[in-house]
Amino acid sequence: MDAEPVAPAVLDRLEKCSTAAIADTKHEGVATLSPEIKPIHTDCAFAGTVRTVVLDPSALWAPVRTLDTAREDDVVVAAIGDSADEAVWGELLSTYAVTNGVRGMVTDGAVRDVAGIRDAGFPVFARAVTPRGPSGDEEVARNVEVTVGGVRIAPGDVLVGDESGVVAIEGDAVEAVVSAAEAVAETEGQVARLIDDGRSLGGAFEDAGLGG
Numbered sequence: 001m002d003a004e005p006v007a008p009a010v011l012d013r014l015e016k017c018s019t020a021a022i023a024d025t026k027h028e029g030v031a032t033l034s035p036e037i038k039p040i041h042t043d044c045a046f047a048g049t050v051r052t053v054v055l056d057p058s059a060l061w062a063p064v065r066t067l068d069t070a071r072e073d074d075v076v077v078a079a080i081g082d083s084a085d086e087a088v089w090g091e092l093l094s095t096y097a098v099t100n101g102v103r104g105m106v107t108d109g110a111v112r113d114v115a116g117i118r119d120a121g122f123p124v125f126a127r128a129v130t131p132r133g134p135s136g137d138e139e140v141a142r143n144v145e146v147t148v149g150g151v152r153i154a155p156g157d158v159l160v161g162d163e164s165g166v167v168a169i170e171g172d173a174v175e176a177v178v179s180a181a182e183a184v185a186e187t188e189g190q191v192a193r194l195i196d197d198g199r200s201l202g203g204a205f206e207d208a209g210l211g212g
Contacts, residue, residue, distance in 0.1 A: 002143065003156025006049045006174055008073050011103070014047035014160050014174075017181040019167045021188070022160055025180035029173025033106075033149030033166040036127050040111060041118040044125065047160040048075030048103030050153055050168075052146045057083035059136030060109065066142050067093055072101030075159050079146035080109030084128035086135060091116025098122050106159055106166055108148045125161050 014022070023032055051074040053066040063078050070076055076097070078088055089105055091113035097105065104123035111117070111126045112133070145154040149166065153159070156171040169177050187210065195201065 002071075003049070003154070003171065005071060005073060005156075006158055006171070010174060010178055011047045011049070011073055011158070013178050013182065014158065014169075015045060017160070017178065017185055019160055019162050019164045021184040022167045022169070022177060022181045024184045025177055027169075027173060027177050027180060029170035030177055031151040031168045033151050033168065035165055037106060037108060037125050037149040037166055038127075039161065039163055040114050040124050040126055040129060042163060043118070043121060044104070044123040045162040046075060046104035046123040047158060048073055050075060050077050050155055050157045050159055052077045052079065052142065052144055052153065052155055053139050054079045054141040054144060054146060055088060055109070056136055056138075056140050057081045057109075060086045060088050060134040061136035061138055062088050062090070062093060062134055063139055064093070065139055067097060067100075067102070069142070070097070070100065070102050074102050075104040075106060076102060077146060077148055077153055077159065078105070078107040078109060079148050080107060082108050082127060084110040084130065086110065086132050087112035087130050088134055089117075089124060089126070090133075091120065094120045094122035094124065104159070104161060106148060106161065123161060125166055
């Protein structure tokens with residue numbers, strides 16, 4: 001059964017927060033994916049509600065059926081068990097995802113067609129890139145809890161990604177985390193303004209309440 005989607009306005013707020021600010025909330029509902037999961041191009045910022053798929057690493061297949069069932073504002077999370085021999089995502093799936101309002105894709109496997117994905121403006125995070133396409137013809141499971149990048153991720157959770165990496169937020173923690181991340185960002189902005197005004201780095205940290 002589909003998990004309740006997170007409101008688009010909340011996702012938009014999270015997308016404006018850096019993953020560093022979200023991680024710095026130190027909220028127990030936040031986890032950081034392995035740094036091996038990287039953006040494949042520079043314009044990859046996203047925040048979306050998780051929709052998962054499990055693929056057989058011995059006979060990989062593009063998650064076409066999962067993408068067909070994805071809702072607007074979802075992010076597709078493909079669990080492959082760190083198999084990078086074959087790509088499970090490329091330009092055609094990215095183009096379709098953009099058309100249907102999907103916000104991003106994250107996998108612990110490989111993708112291809114980097115130029116086409118970048119031209120489509122679609123955020124994709126993966127462990128590897130390869131030109132070799134998939135050899136299988138089916139998905140193992142959809143809309144189940146998975147582990148990607150060392151983090152357990154469930155449908156209804158939220159992923160946020162940018163050039164620094166990807167963070168996962170448990171579904172019931174999203175409202176608290178977005179408020180906390182915005183507070184972190186505001187504090188960092190205060191430090192930057194104090195430095196611009198000539199305050200020392202240590203003094204700016206202290207004035208912003210970050211001094212030890």
